[in-house]
Amino acid sequence: MIYLDNAASSHPKPQGVYDAVAEALKTGANPGRSGHALALDASRFILSAREGVARLVGAPSASRIIFTSNATHALNQALQGFLEKGDHVVSSAMEHNSVLRPLHALERLGINHTLIGADEEGIIDVERVAEAITPQTRLVALTHASNVTGALLDIERIGDLCRERGVKFLLDASQSLGAYPLDVVASGVDMLAAPGHKGLLGPQGTGILYVGEGVALTPLLSGGTGFASESREMPEELPETFEAGTLNTPGIAGLGAGVEYILSRTVEAIRADELEIIEYLLEELPKVPGLTLYGPKDPSKRLAVFAFNIEGVDGAHVGYSLDEVYGIAVRVGLHCAPDAHKTIGAFPMGTVRASFGPFNTILHAEKLVEALTVIASL
Numbered sequence: 001m002i003y004l005d006n007a008a009s010s011h012p013k014p015q016g017v018y019d020a021v022a023e024a025l026k027t028g029a030n031p032g033r034s035g036h037a038l039a040l041d042a043s044r045f046i047l048s049a050r051e052g053v054a055r056l057v058g059a060p061s062a063s064r065i066i067f068t069s070n071a072t073h074a075l076n077q078a079l080q081g082f083l084e085k086g087d088h089v090v091s092s093a094m095e096h097n098s099v100l101r102p103l104h105a106l107e108r109l110g111i112n113h114t115l116i117g118a119d120e121e122g123i124i125d126v127e128r129v130a131e132a133i134t135p136q137t138r139l140v141a142l143t144h145a146s147n148v149t150g151a152l153l154d155i156e157r158i159g160d161l162c163r164e165r166g167v168k169f170l171l172d173a174s175q176s177l178g179a180y181p182l183d184v185v186a187s188g189v190d191m192l193a194a195p196g197h198k199g200l201l202g203p204q205g206t207g208i209l210y211v212g213e214g215v216a217l218t219p220l221l222s223g224g225t226g227f228a229s230e231s232r233e234m235p236e237e238l239p240e241t242f243e244a245g246t247l248n249t250p251g252i253a254g255l256g257a258g259v260e261y262i263l264s265r266t267v268e269a270i271r272a273d274e275l276e277i278i279e280y281l282l283e284e285l286p287k288v289p290g291l292t293l294y295g296p297k298d299p300s301k302r303l304a305v306f307a308f309n310i311e312g313v314d315g316a317h318v319g320y321s322l323d324e325v326y327g328i329a330v331r332v333g334l335h336c337a338p339d340a341h342k343t344i345g346a347f348p349m350g351t352v353r354a355s356f357g358p359f360n361t362i363l364h365a366e367k368l369v370e371a372l373t374v375i376a377s378l
């Protein structure tokens, strides 16, 4: 099987991830709740993963990394915990439903938003973000990289703009974290949400939220934290104030091992390897008869996420044939990003999406092009 669905969940994981999950599962105890040796071992898995993620995103302190159950949970915590009645949010048509749906739900609470458009490659113009900011705007919430076109956002310029205009910047780094170099402080990112199971190479059921200094956030959940139990109020300490209930220790241990792998191979090296695949596919995919490739033509402006359609061939058939005949796993449909498909002119039919990860090679890209060439000519 050639796995090209890494934008949904990365596969395979580094061996260390499988080992860490098994080890944490065998340890079995509850982190942060008891003082015995096994509980302390469990706490060490969590701390080490938190420190790894902090290093990866450039967070000034590990306590500013909150563990969540996925990116959706992290984004909901950020949006619902930060916004108040009367606030306005600037977001975009390139967002995933994990941003679009919470923003829609928040309208009922008197929190409005503006979705700015992108160009036909899915690239967001910083000027359009600037124009959409009003005196009521308290947050700009944007995806670092589209899960449809792979288009990257110029986060440094957005960060500068947000600082100038006194609004906070929430970055959805679900597609980029682990695949593209990123530093929250240098880029002026106030909150960053990401899943653990994509570019961070961890298990499903894990995610992270970075909360920067000066961001006043109300916890989404209340409950046990293992300390200050006498109080009915949630403790104010980070990260516990956002981590009510027992954490997913095996999942987080696996996430920590995934991050350790990325830090030792380096994000720069992962990006350099992906760029080779990107350059090859930007050259070769458009040669497939009838194929429309979406997204940026400039390799430096995109990730290795390729959405396409073949004229006269149903996307579902392309996906089915790739899987059944060629053993290539891709995803077909709207990829939880309906407005992104409207932007690129692929709504409502959706696209076929091939997304590469750090264990894919040029050979996999070549096999994809060979298979598509045959499918397109049948």
Ligand SMILES: Cc1ncc(COP(=O)(O)O)c(C=O)c1O
Pocket: 007, 008, 070, 071, 072, 073, 096, 098, 143, 145, 146, 147, 172, 174, 175, 194, 195, 196, 207, 336
């Ligand atoms: C850009 C983007 N944001 C958010 C998400 C949601 O991630 P999760 O399913 O881990 O909540 C995804 C998942 O595909 C995504 O691609």
